[in-house]
Amino acid sequence: MNWVNALVQGILLGGIFAMAASGLSLMFGVMRIANLAHGDLMILGGYVAAACATYFGVPVWLTAVVSTVALGALGFAVQRLLLDRAMRVGEFTPLMVTFGLSVIIPNALTQMFSNDAVPLGIGALGTASIDLAPGLAIGWFPLLTLVASVFVLTGLHLFLYRTQYGRITRATSDDSRTVRLIGVDNRRVYALTTVIALGTVALAGTLYTMRQGGVTPFEGQLTVLFAFETVIIGGLGSLWGTLAGGVALGIAQSVGAQLSPDLPLLAGHVVFLLVLVFRPQGLFGKGVTA
Amino acid sequence: MNLLHLDSVDAGYGDFQALFGVGLTVAEGELLALVGANGAGKTTLLRTIAGELSPFRGSVCFAGGDVTALPDVRRARLGIGLVPEGRRLFGSLTVEENLQVGAATGRSGPWNLATIYDLMPLVADRRDRKAAHLSGGEQQAVAIARALMGNPRLLLLDEVSLGLAPVVVDRLYASLPDIRANGMTVVLVEQDLTRTFEVADRIACVLEGRIVLTGAAGELTRDQVTAAYFGTSEVVS
Numbered sequence: 001m002n003w004v005n006a007l008v009q010g011i012l013l014g015g016i017f018a019m020a021a022s023g024l025s026l027m028f029g030v031m032r033i034a035n036l037a038h039g040d041l042m043i044l045g046g047y048v049a050a051a052c053a054t055y056f057g058v059p060v061w062l063t064a065v066v067s068t069v070a071l072g073a074l075g076f077a078v079q080r081l082l083l084d085r086a087m088r089v090g091e092f093t094p095l096m097v098t099f100g101l102s103v104i105i106p107n108a109l110t111q112m113f114s115n116d117a118v119p120l121g122i123g124a125l126g127t128a129s130i131d132l133a134p135g136l137a138i139g140w141f142p143l144l145t146l147v148a149s150v151f152v153l154t155g156l157h158l159f160l161y162r163t164q165y166g167r168i169t170r171a172t173s174d175d176s177r178t179v180r181l182i183g184v185d186n187r188r189v190y191a192l193t194t195v196i197a198l199g200t201v202a203l204a205g206t207l208y209t210m211r212q213g214g215v216t217p218f219e220g221q222l223t224v225l226f227a228f229e230t231v232i233i234g235g236l237g238s239l240w241g242t243l244a245g246g247v248a249l250g251i252a253q254s255v256g257a258q259l260s261p262d263l264p265l266l267a268g269h270v271v272f273l274l275v276l277v278f279r280p281q282g283l284f285g286k287g288v289t290a
Numbered sequence: 291m292n293l294l295h296l297d298s299v300d301a302g303y304g305d306f307q308a309l310f311g312v313g314l315t316v317a318e319g320e321l322l323a324l325v326g327a328n329g330a331g332k333t334t335l336l337r338t339i340a341g342e343l344s345p346f347r348g349s350v351c352f353a354g355g356d357v358t359a360l361p362d363v364r365r366a367r368l369g370i371g372l373v374p375e376g377r378r379l380f381g382s383l384t385v386e387e388n389l390q391v392g393a394a395t396g397r398s399g400p401w402n403l404a405t406i407y408d409l410m411p412l413v414a415d416r417r418d419r420k421a422a423h424l425s426g427g428e429q430q431a432v433a434i435a436r437a438l439m440g441n442p443r444l445l446l447l448d449e450v451s452l453g454l455a456p457v458v459v460d461r462l463y464a465s466l467p468d469i470r471a472n473g474m475t476v477v478l479v480e481q482d483l484t485r486t487f488e489v490a491d492r493i494a495c496v497l498e499g500r501i502v503l504t505g506a507a508g509e510l511t512r513d514q515v516t517a518a519y520f521g522t523s524e525v526v527s
Contacts, residue, residue: 164390167383171391174380181340181374182440183366183395 005136006258007251012138014250015146016211018243020204020223021230022153023197025242028231030173030193033083033094037101038201039224043217044105045071045202046209047113050120060122060210067202075198079191087190102220109217117214120206126213145207150243152200157239159196169193201227222265229272235282244283248275292351293318293444293475294339299348301338307346308334310499316444321466321476323486323507325515326496332479333375335496336446339477340372341365353443366395371442375449377433381422385413385432388421392439399441400472406435409468412461427458434462438469445469447478451485463489483512483519497521 024038035041048070049063058066078101086093122141129137160166169189172179176186208223209215226249234245249268256267275282294316302308308331316322324332337343339350341362349358357365366372380388389403407414413435416428424432430450437445451459459482466489470476480486486493487507495503495518503510503518 164394167387167391168394170383171380171388174382175378177342178374178378178380179391179394180362181342181366181372182392182436183363183397184391185363 002135002258003255006254008136008138009142010251010254011247012142012146012250013254014243014247015142015149016204016208016246017226017230017249018234018246019145019149019152019207020201021227021234021242021246022149022156022239023199023201024227025231025234025236025239026156026193027197029237030169031083031087031094031190032091033087033098035197036095036098036224037105037220038098038197038227039222040102040105040220041071041074041198042201042205042208042223042227043215043220044074044109045198045205046120046215046219047109047118047205047217048202049206050118050209050215051113053120054118060120063120064203064206067206068199071202072195072199075194075196076191078198079194080187083194084187084190102224106217106220113217115217117216119214120209121213122210126210141211145211148203148207149246152203153239153243156196156200160239165192226268229268232282233272233275235285238282238284241282241284248283291318292316293320293353294477295351296339297349297351299335299338299345299350301334301343301345301348303334303343308499309338309345312348312499312501314494314501314504316475316477318443318475319470319473321470321478321489321491323490323493324477324479324496325481325483325486325493325519327519330496331499332496333448334499336372336448336477336479339444340370340446342372366440366442367397369395369397369441369443370446371395371437371440371444372446373433373437373448373450375452377429379421379424379429379432379436381420383421384418385421385424386417388432388436389413389417389439392436393441395440395442397441401438401441403439406438409465410435427454427462430454430458430462434465434469442474444475444477447476449479449481451480451482459485483515486515487512495519 020042024035027033027035045067049067052058052063052066053060082097083094086097125141128140131137160170168184172186172189179186230242230245230249233248234241248271252271253264253268256263292315296312296314299309299312300307312335324335326332334343338345341360349356352368352370380391389406410431412428413431416424421432450462490507493505493507493510493515494501495515497518503514
């Protein structure tokens with residue numbers, strides 16, 4: 001039963017990874033930007049939520065909204081002020097900019113909040129669970145995060161495939177110069193993309209912080225790895241792949257933890273490596289994309 | 291009334307100048323054909339009109355306003371539609387999605403999915419295919435249809451027939467009268483002189499970045515155009 005439990009917990013954990021990774025995948029898909037600051041932005045989202053609750057007494061459930069909106073707005077600024085300009089300079093400049101952000105964010109957080117965790121408690125919800133069988137319980141909160149990430153990914157999918165703006169976004173991903181000829185300003189598409197990416201990662205960061213009970217400045221260095229591994233395992237350009245990738249990584253970590261307490265990270269990396277070796281396009285990847 | 295007017299336009303890429311003092315006027319509802327050898331500057335000229343390229347000097351006026359400083363996005367919304375060389379479809383989107391995205395100019399007019407499918411049954415037939423999986427002729431038809439979806443006032447067609455079988459090109463050209471029926475102004479680049487004379491109201495010959503001959507299609511002879519095409523000194527008659 002321990003193993004079944006590990007499997008179930010892994011699936012639940014994967015939800016957060018998937019939600020965090022969807023924005024990374026989206027930004028890469030539309031702008032070819034590998035956002036190295038994605039993990040730190042996730043943690044920043046957690047900080048916004050935790051700080052709101054701790055210092056301003058904002059109700060805990062509302063902190064998720066505040067954090068999502070705040071980082072969405074930050075995404076607009078980052079795109080307009082930094083990434084748009086960087087993209088004009090050269091192919092690798094945006095990468096450097098995001099690397100810079102990934103250095104600035106945790107250090108700025110340390111300056112403001114010190115290295116101690118800022119707590120974000122969710123009270124009884126944190127421990128409430130449903131007993132499925134002896135030795136197998138599903139926590140309400142992990143279940144909630146999985147449901148939330150399925151919602152986010154479904155929402156993203158519907159946006160991209162069922163709306164005109166989503167079609168325009170995919171067209172821009174195909175050919176950013178040609179969309180201009182039909183009256184679409186590709187920079188507006190980029191701005192919206194980054195707003196969505198940072199909004200979703202902030203939500204993921206908030207849920208992550210709630211799950212951990214708090215957040216510290218340098219956790220982004222780890223979460224960015226999880227996000228990249230999720231995208232690679234699932235396969236680029238497929239949102240359902242991203243969900244599968246998150247779940248695969250979650251299971252690997254959770255089963256690894258079952259084997260030995262110091263194994264979860266290693267197990268995750270090993271699964272990631274195995275996918276890279278045996279199925280480099282990812283579980284749901286469509287092979288080489290143009 | 292003149293829809294498009296270019297005045298002494300110099301344009302090019304970086305240090306390379308491709309157009310020299312080009313002046314050109316296109317009347318509303320007219321079909322102007324640009325003729326010239328490869329590398330003469332026809333594509334550069336279309337790109338300059340569409341705003342993909344901004345000229346070094348000179349001005350571009352469209353529908354009574356100076357659009358020289360306007361980027362391609364704004365010009366598309368004003369009604370300049372370019373069917374670019376190489377078609378440049380959105381490969382991962384279906385044919386229908388390509389057309390829907392074409393409507394992003396936000397302009398209203400006679401063209402929508404229904405009228406396009408009516409005009410081009412072939413495109414209607416392939417509506418659910420990914421654009422990347424189409425044949426060259428199908429892609430070209432979709433590229434034209436996508437530009438029409440934006441309801442342009444001026445349609446720029448760059449080498450529609452490039453790399454296509456003559457019978458396929460015939461089919462594409464067969465839709466031109468219907469496209470023009472609503473008073474659409476068209477500037478097209480075509481290598482085939484016979485075809486050019488069949489469809490054009492006026493012909494402009496481009497040679498080494500300059501317009502060396504313009505005239506009504508009915509008043510020019512093939513020999514005049516051929517001479518201008520190759521740059522042989524005087525007209526043989």
